[in-house]
Structures are given as structure tokens and as C-alpha cells.
Amino acid sequence: MRALIVGEIGGIALAAAVGWLVLLARWLKGRPATGWLAGLRQVPGRYLVDVHHVVARRPAAARMHAMAAGGVLGGLALALLAALLGAGGIVWALAALAFGMGGIGALLVWRRRVPKTPPALSGGVFLWLPAALAAWCVGNGLAALFMAIGASALPVILSVVLGGLGGVALLRLVALGPMRHALAGVAWLAGHTRPGRFSGKGRDTGLRPLDLAAPRLGVLVPADFSGPELAGFDACIQCGRCEEACPAFAAGQRLNPKALIQALSGAMRAVPPPYAGRPAPSAPVLRGKGGMEEPIVGNVLHRDTLWACTTCRACVEECPMLIEHVDAVVALRRGQTLMLGATRDGAAQALRASRERAEPGGRDLAARGDMIAALDVPVVPPGGETDILLWLGEGAFDARYGRTLRALVTLMRRAGLRFATLGGDEVDCGDLARRLGDEATFQALAAEAISALNARRFTKIVTADPHVLHVLRNEYPALGGRWEIQHHTGLLDELVRDGRLRLERREGARVAYHDPCYLGRYNGEIDAPRRLLDAACTDRVEMARHGMRAMCCGGGGGSPVSDVDAVTRIPDLRMEQARAAGASLVAVACPGCTAMLEGVTGPRPEIRDVAELVLAAVVA
Amino acid sequence: MRSVVLLSGGIDPVSGRSAPPRGEIAAIGLALSAGGAVGGLHVGLPAAALGQAAGHGLGQIACLRGVGDPVAILAAHLSAAPPDLVLAGSRACGGEDSGMLPYLLAERLGWPLLAGVMAIGAGADGWLPVTIGLPLGARQDARIRLPCILCAHDAAPAPPFVFDRARRVAMHTVAVADAETIAPLEGTERPYRARPRLIGSAAPAGGGRVLDNPDPAEAARVLLDHLRALGMLGA
Ligand code: SF4
Ligand code: SF4
Helix, strand or coil: CHHHHHHHHHHHHHHHHHHHHHHHHHHCCCECCCCCHHHHHHHHHHHHHHHHHHHCCCHHHHHHHHHHHHHHHHHHHHHHHHHHHCCCHHHHHHHHHHHHHHHHHHHHHHHHHCCCCCCCCCCHHHHHHHHHHHHHHHHHHHHHHHHHHCCCHHHHHHHHHHHHHHHHHHHHHHHHCCCHHHHHHHHHHHCCCCHHHCCCCCCCCCCCCCCCCCCCCCCCCHHHCEHHHHHHHHCCCCCCHHHHHCHHHHCCCCCCHHHHHHHHHHHCCCCCCCCCCCCECCECCCCCCCCCCCCCECCCECHHHHHHCCCCCHHHHHCCCCCCHHHHHHHHHHHHHHHHCCCCHHHHHHHHHHHHHCCCCCCCHHHCCHHHHHHCCCECCCCCECCEEEECCHHHHCHHHHHHHHHHHHHHHHCCCCEEECHHHCCCCCHHHHHCCCHHHHHHHHHHHHHHHHCCECCEEEECCHHHHHHHHHHCHHHCCCCCEEEHHHHHHHHHHCCCCCECCECCCCEEECCCCCCCCCCCCCCHHHHHHHHHECCEECCCCCHHHCCCCCCCCCHHHHCCCCCCCHHHHHHHHHHHCCCCEEEECCHHHHHHHHCCCCCCCEEEEHHHHHHHHECC | CCEEEECCCCECCCCCCECCCHHHHHHHHHHHHHCCCEEEEEECCCCHHHHHHHCCCCCEEEEEECCCCHHHHHHHHHHHCCCCEEEECCCCCCCCCCCCHHHHHHHHHCCCEEEEEEEECCCECCEEEEEEECHHHCEEEEEEECCEEEEECCCCCCCCCCHHHHHHCEEEEEECCCCCCCCCCCCCCCCCCCCCCCCCCCCCCCCCCCCCCCCHHHHHHHHHHHHHHCCCCCC
């Protein structure tokens, strides 16, 4: 009997290992990654800490997963132990207990989609998952129980047959998708492309520089992704959390991050298993022939999908498999932009202006300071020196945002700070070009910006633009530019804390703060603006989605210049959320958010930058 | 069909940075639509704008290095191995570049020239059908004998910029015989001043007149009357 159980459970485990090697052989056709398999020893830690940190945000799902996964694996280990070592009834009983727990897990998996599959979850073969799990757990659990009590051969054999059938079904579900995450997840966690995310090391959000001399720039076919990235796509469990968080999906644009990852996973296979989740709106899943060397965009992925993404990272924040959707989008955009020039018209114009005028709007760099001209902010010349270098950013060309900058400059003056701008030497930081996949223009702009900054002496850079903050803080270091960069809300918070600005809370509006993605999710700065608002206003509320899980305004990632079709506008959705929170004023901290939310028509809450609200509250 | 696109060391009018003029990008598009071999041609040292122009679809660019009148240098080079088609932009944007160049070149080569070309068709029997862009979106079909020079309309479709092409361009310098020198341009630079608007000049005033094979003196008189009527020559 023991041999039979070893044969059955061990055989299934062995088959799973072989299956893993088959998948690995496919991922290895991607670009090589160093130290990938050495990362296997990190997997338990990453899985138990980081994955579960995300999974646990939904306690019911976490419970279900802990029981099902724990039961399936724990039972397997204990039963093998008992059978191989000839251990006594106690180990068999423990194995039966573990499988029993797995059985309850299977029940919970079943309850998830019954009576009705929630829209964000996939149906199709997923409906067979509970049955397969139940057969494996119940069959093997009974076998273990019978062994524990020393029952006769027949019931053991029948139980083993049931468990074996369940095991075979689970293996089949690896190939079809629902169980693939278990095997692919191991490889992905081992070779995760952003190791900085793990073990409390913090965030890792900057895009990596591309070697512009490489023969293939970006991604055109699946083999252009790195091996671990391919494993990451296969690791998607189709839970739909990313889809629920995606602003582009909510606005009816042709993007669903879950369908995107599934398309990339399917792109590796000549005959991908059918996808039974929601597709991107108005963009049915393309049924092109997949393959490691087959083109992705236009073949298995709708063209518009790429350009709809605002790079807000909401999907990444929610993904329990820690998949990096934005990196995938940018890699594909790099291929389209650099290798084919296949950008949308508006984006092509912005890129041309970035190349030829160092400014995506095509405006004269010398005019950047016009909105604050009346305040006579000094310009620091090459070789010159100042305390704080004020980086104005693209928003400076906009009259509305000029008010914010004037408020900031006025506050900095009040606090007695010494600061200056680069004047006409401030080029665009390259954020837009980089998000649109034009790494060549980004690197050219970055080199120019870095040399302009290197030619001056200052203690830190302050900017009111979170995109500039992110690029200078997180992306320039790889290109040789390292300074202390501060967002204006961080600076003002410091000034208030140190008593250099005194605020008196103003009554009136009920204020909701909208977190800019590039300040919150990209840089983890969600507290300083709130402290400032609490010091400046009497009545502050939170929108349902706020902080690290805030919803994007729709302005990032070159999505607005790409002009993609939509059913509704993302800022309209966000404004609705502000209304639902009862806000009569939305506080912002980014020129992009200001422009997007100010663009919402009809009666709506007012839009004010945090700096404007602080200026209104300042008393000394 | 072998085409040559004339490239200048363009400068962006707003930023003063190197950039291919819009018309030259359109000219590359026309050359590509003609099919066959397409090359770029520039008189002078390789300039940054050339690489950017190449990104719009040129595999190779020859830079002619010789001293003297660029028109003479180009004419000598082109007549040594005449292409079927020479394309240029319609407006110069940098330094001593001149929009006159294609005209002077046509005169010297004795080739026909058409300006404002929006599209070209399939050539046959030594003739090439082209579409000319007129003001207010009007179009006119014409035929021109090959070899010829075409100046692209600024609004002709521009092929997209592809960085991969720009970085792959084969740029070679060709040493050529010096040509006659031209007097260096003398002039003063002064800031741009908006010129007074000619009210009504944007709309075609009554369609104008078509003179069929007119007497030169008669043609000149009609032109002068027309310019006076527009107020451009004083009373
Ligand atoms: S990508 Fe992540 S969040 Fe989205 S469906 Fe897959 S596993 Fe879930
Ligand atoms: S980054 Fe934002 S817009 Fe892009 S797919 Fe993710 S959630 Fe959607």
C-alpha cells in the first residue's frame, strides 16, 4: 500500500517537476538573465512575506489560498514522508488533516465562482479547478486516513485512484492556465526583475536604461523579453485585481491589464489556451498565431492597448503575483517606437518636439519662466551657486499651473530660502519620451539636463512636478546624475515643521487630496501633503481610493498625447470619486493632475494645488 | 527609379537646434513612394540634422566635400551619374541655406522643376505624374519629364521617424573638385518682426486669371496690376 501511495503522489510530484522544466525550457528562449536560478533560495521568503502581504488585503481570498495551497502541498509532503519512512499512524493522521484542510480550501475555491463568477475573475477551465483540488485532497486524504487506522486494501486503492485522478487533473490545469501560477510563480519570484521590491528594501519603480547599441531595442516578439519576465506572464492567476484598479479599463479604453498579461503569456504558444476573462473594452482578444519569434503587437495584442496605459502602477500595486505590467508595456512601446516608429500621431509630434526643441510641447525654453516673471526668480548661470535649484517642469508653460508655481515661490520667499532656476537651460527631463518608449530621446535629454545641473552648485533640487521628481530621483542615477530631490510638498512640510512657515487652518471647503501616482506609488510620499492639508484646512476627507491605492487622473505615461479611444474620461471618473467622498475641493500636487482634473466640465469641486492652500493659510 | 533627396543642415526655428526641415522629411516620403533606390545628398560636412533625416527613411547619405558654390558642386555630382529624380524641401531653415537652391540647380542642369508636390504616381515613358498642393487644400494634377527636380509641399505626408534607421544610416563623405567661389553672404541679423497682415489675401479673390501662352510684356503687366490690387507694390 505504501508503495502505491508513493507511486501515486510521488508520480504526480515528479510529473509537476518535469512540467516545470518544460516551461523553463520555453522561458529560457527569452533574453538571458543572470543569477536567475540562484534566486530560487529567495523564493520562500518572497512568497511568504511579499506575496502574502498583497494577498492578505483580501482576507477571504487569503484564507482560501492558504488552505488550498497549504493543504495540497502539506498533505503531499506529509504523505510522502509517512509512506517513505514507514512512519506511524500519527504522521498519516497529520497528512489526512492537511488534505482535509485542502478540501475545505477547494470548497472555498468553488464558493468563489458559485453561484456567479464575479466579472473580474476568469471562468472557463477555472470552473474545473475546485473539482480537481477536491479530488486530490479528498482522495489522498481518505487514503491517509485509512492508512492511519490501518484499513484494508480496497478502500485505500479506491482513494488513491481518486487522488491520482485529481492529480492528473491538476497537472492538466497547469497546461491550461489555472494551476500554472504555482509553477511559473516559483521561477518568477526567483528571477524577479525588480529585486528592490522585496524584504522591506522598499520601492523599485525607475525604468532601466536601454543599451541603444543593442541590435533589437525593446520588445517585438516574446523572445525579446527576459526569461524571468516570460515566467512572470505565465505566473498570472487571472485574479483580475489589476483589472479592477486600472483607470484605462474603467474608462473603456482598449486596455485590460489582466488580458494584456494573458495575451503576453499566450503569445509564447502557437496554440494558447483559451482566455475566459473579460477582454479589453472594444478590443476582442486577437487570435493571431503565437510563437517565440512571432510579432506581438497587432498579432495577439491590439495596438491601442499599448498606448492607453498611463503607467500609473495601480495594477502592479494590486498584483498578488508581483507582476510588472508597466515594464512590459514600456518594453513593448520601446520596440514599437524605436524599431518601427509606430507611435500614435500626437505622440509622434510630442517626440519630435522633444528631439528638436527639448520640450514635448514644442515651446521655446526661454519662455518657461514667463509665468513667474513678475516674481523675479534669479537664474543661476553655469558655474554659479545657489541653495535650492527650483526645477519648473513642463507645467510652467501652462497659465493655470503658473498660479501654483507663483504660490510656491511666494512661500519659499516667505520662508527666507535662497533659490534659483536654470532659466533657458532647463530642458525637458525626458519623462514623456521615456514612457512613450523613446529611450534615445530620453537619454539625450537626460544627458543634457545632467550636464546643465553638473555645471551649477546647489544643495538640493525642488520641483512641483512628481514626474520630474521621479525621473531625477530614480532614473537619472543610472545615467550618472545624483542629487537630493524634493517634492514641493515635502519642502513645505519641512518648513511648517521647523516653524519657518506658520499656518492657520482655514474653514470652508471640504478638501480631498488626490495622490499623484508618481508621488505616491512611485515614491511612497503620501504623508507630507496630508500633514500640510491638515495644518491648512479644517475639513479633510479621503476618497475611497487614496494613498498607495489612489486612482490615476489619466495624465501620465503619454496617454493624453496618444489620444486613444475611450468611452468616458479618466478624470471624470476620478472627479466622481471626489464627489462621492463629499469633497468640495480637490487638492492636487502635480501639473498633470491639475490639468486633467481642471478639464472636467460642468459643476464640480474646485481644484487647488497644496501650495495654493498652504499660501492661503499662512500667517507668518 | 533612382531618387536623390537633397538635405540641408537644418535648424529648428524655435530652438535653434539641428533638425531636418519639414519639407525635406516630406521629400523623403515622396522618394520612398516612388520606389527604387533612395539616397540622401548633402554638400558640406556631416551635420546632426542628417542623421535625424535618415531616421525618416534614408539608408545612406553622401556628403560632398568641396569648396565653393554648392549649386555647382551638386550639378557636377548629379550630372556625373544622373538619377531619375531629385527631391528637395521648399524652404531652408538654417545658416546660409537657401530655398533658391533647387531652382538654381534646375537652371544649371537644364532639368524641369515642380514645387509644392504632394504626391507622385507611377512614372511611364519618361514622364512622371505628380499632384501639386495649392492653397486652401486644392490639388492639381500635372506631369513632368524625367529626370526632374521636385520640391515637396510642407504638408505632404511625412514618413515616421525610426531611431533604428537613424542609427544605421551609412554616411559617407565624397571628396569632390572645388567649384567657383561665391561671394560670402553679407547681411545683418535682426529679431523677427511680425509683418502687417494682408487682410483678405488668404482667400482667393475671384479665382484670378489664366493666361494661355501670353506675351511676356502682357504677362508682366497683369502680374503688376494684380500685386498693386493686393496693395503689395504701393499705388
Ligand atoms: S496580472 Fe496579477 S493582478 Fe492581474 S490578473 Fe494576473 S495575477 Fe491578478
Ligand atoms: S499602469 Fe495603470 S493604466 Fe497601465 S495597465 Fe496598470 S493600472 Fe492600467
